[in-house]
Amino acid sequence: MKICLMSYRGNPYCGGQGIYLMYLARELVRLGHEVHAIVGPPYPFPIEGVTYHYVSNHNYFNVKDFVKPDKPFATFKPLNFYEYVASRFGIFPEIETFSIRAYEKLKELSRTHTFDIIHDNQCLGYGFLLIKKLGIPFISTIHHPLSIDRTTWFEYPSSFYLKMKRVLYYPLLMQRFVSKRMDLIVTVSHDSAREITKAFGVPLSKQRVVYNGMDSEIFYPMNGKYHKKEKNSLIFVGNVEDRKKGVMYLLKALTLTRNDVNLTIVDGGAPNRNFVPRWIDKFGLNDKITFTGKITMDRLISLYSKTQIALSPSLYEGFGFPAAEAMACELPVIAASGGALPEVIGEHMKTGYLVPPRDPQALADAIDFLIENPKLREKMGKEARKRVLHTFTWENAGREMEAVYREAIDAHS
Amino acid sequence: MPRARILGIFACVISTVLLAVFGYYAYILNDAYSISNVQKIAAETYYAVAVPVGMVTIGILSTGFWVGMTILTIKVAPPMPEIVEKKDNSKFKAFLLCLVTAALAGLFIYGVIQQYYLAIAIPATVITLVLLGMVFWVGVAIITARSTLYKEK
Numbered sequence: 001m002k003i004c005l006m007s008y009r010g011n012p013y014c015g016g017q018g019i020y021l022m023y024l025a026r027e028l029v030r031l032g033h034e035v036h037a038i039v040g041p042p043y044p045f046p047i048e049g050v051t052y053h054y055v056s057n058h059n060y061f062n063v064k065d066f067v068k069p070d071k072p073f074a075t076f077k078p079l080n081f082y083e084y085v086a087s088r089f090g091i092f093p094e095i096e097t098f099s100i101r102a103y104e105k106l107k108e109l110s111r112t113h114t115f116d117i118i119h120d121n122q123c124l125g126y127g128f129l130l131i132k133k134l135g136i137p138f139i140s141t142i143h144h145p146l147s148i149d150r151t152t153w154f155e156y157p158s159s160f161y162l163k164m165k166r167v168l169y170y171p172l173l174m175q176r177f178v179s180k181r182m183d184l185i186v187t188v189s190h191d192s193a194r195e196i197t198k199a200f201g202v203p204l205s206k207q208r209v210v211y212n213g214m215d216s217e218i219f220y221p222m223n224g225k226y227h228k229k230e231k232n233s234l235i236f237v238g239n240v241e242d243r244k245k246g247v248m249y250l251l252k253a254l255t256l257t258r259n260d261v262n263l264t265i266v267d268g269g270a271p272n273r274n275f276v277p278r279w280i281d282k283f284g285l286n287d288k289i290t291f292t293g294k295i296t297m298d299r300l301i302s303l304y305s306k307t308q309i310a311l312s313p314s315l316y317e318g319f320g321f322p323a324a325e326a327m328a329c330e331l332p333v334i335a336a337s338g339g340a341l342p343e344v345i346g347e348h349m350k351t352g353y354l355v356p357p358r359d360p361q362a363l364a365d366a367i368d369f370l371i372e373n374p375k376l377r378e379k380m381g382k383e384a385r386k387r388v389l390h391t392f393t394w395e396n397a398g399r400e401m402e403a404v405y406r407e408a409i410d411a412h413s
Numbered sequence: 414m415p416r417a418r419i420l421g422i423f424a425c426v427i428s429t430v431l432l433a434v435f436g437y438y439a440y441i442l443n444d445a446y447s448i449s450n451v452q453k454i455a456a457e458t459y460y461a462v463a464v465p466v467g468m469v470t471i472g473i474l475s476t477g478f479w480v481g482m483t484i485l486t487i488k489v490a491p492p493m494p495e496i497v498e499k500k501d502n503s504k505f506k507a508f509l510l511c512l513v514t515a516a517l518a519g520l521f522i523y524g525v526i527q528q529y530y531l532a533i534a535i536p537a538t539v540i541t542l543v544l545l546g547m548v549f550w551v552g553v554a555i556i557t558a559r560s561t562l563y564k565e566k
Contacts, residue, residue, distance in 0.1 A: 065554075072555045076548075085547050154489045157496060160503040164510075167480045248496055279496065315490075358490060 001405060002034045002114065004106070007121040008098035010039030010052075013268070016143060016321055017121050018044060023213055025050045027398030036113065038105050040098045053109065055101045060087040061094060090165040096174060099125025106131055117405045124175040132181065137412040139184040139404065144192045144318025144339065145199035146170045152244035152315050176200045183408050186401070188212050188319040189340030208404045212319050213394030218297060219328035221385070222305035232259050232371055235307040235331075237266045237300070237322035238314075240276040246313035246336055247276055249360045251283050253313070256364035259371045263289045264307065266300060304329035308377060309370050312341060315357050320344045324392055327352065327384035332377050334366045344392070351387045352380065435461050456528065463525045463533045470536040474518045481510035
């Protein structure tokens, strides 16, 4: 098959969608398909066998110094000007403008390429309605509906101005409108599929669940004297400013544990980190928590190997890469039963430990329980890795995606 | 002919016709430069200007109303009591936003029906000022930007 993947942000370090694109593209190449990818910045690393087509933007939403010396008047181009004006009103226009630019790029590519299928990665901009007119089977992956991000944001106290900004930020009406018009929707968990039906009105019959994979060659338990487990050590991996990660409940839980614990937070050095550090001060947890900032993959795996327990207290996850990564490194994971985490974790007390979301006392009890039961902890970690190796592989994801592509193509012809 | 092409032609024809209708009623039917009293112009001329201005105005006011309504009606789990520092009055403010935008929309529609000049002049001024302000802002950014590329580029 000749497959065209699309992702408005292609770099694996900018979030789950970049990771998804990288591994899926690699797996599809391994299966013998011709893979192209239309990507927006930050761009991905080259992968053998994947042809990238770049779609640039000026990143008006995040960049204040947006005038490029070599193209000073570029902002006056209609699409750029729209992006610029919208971003100044707190709207996130990158998704919409990427979809239109991707259409232009596809039109240009269609002179030299005949794609069998186009597969978008959670963009769902209005430009896709134009792409549909090209007459090529067109499917999209929705990792989870962004309405969940908005709802969880509203769970935390914030000003009216901030709430207004949040309402304007998420392009939910557009994604709802476009998602209902795609040939098929792929999602990464059964829970996410139900949420997509609830938020966007896409029926379950039009959705296919393909679990994400986990690179067990990268994520594996490191042994040896340099990777001895540190006593009462905990790790949390994720963006602490993302309200749906449930970090506040974790902080509260740390004030309730019987054991004296140390938490390492790996959050990629979020530039606007201010909410959580303030609460670390207020809860008096400064001596218990270490922020690593942005670290390399090797260092992350080394950290996993030195840590006793991984924590994923999310209020919601469409899949939960950090939990699966920790499991692949033989770490017992204490996870909140929010969203798809129970699907990833598996059996409670066997392959992981599940607690109700928004329950700091239950989280604290779980931490104490696993700290005080080292044998169970070790056994749980080994079972967790077995589960990941069996259920969450990119080989499986690639094969299942191939079947979805065939279904979409057959239905189209 | 493929459906997409037909839709494209349809879009081109419709937009061209609308442009012609607008141009005729706004500038040709009455000599736009000699209008001294808005009451003297034809109703069609007034609406030729009022309809596009109205669409943008109602679009903006509807967005404001929708934002307020979303904040007002969104159902979420209550926050942990420990992190509530002050009383959240955003629902009250959201109610006010809904009230103000609905009132402005009502006022605007009434003004347009009565063919008041200010009903279109005020929104047109706001829209123009915002757009010109944006252009001005870009201009300032261009003026104050680096004039040369970094060496490594």
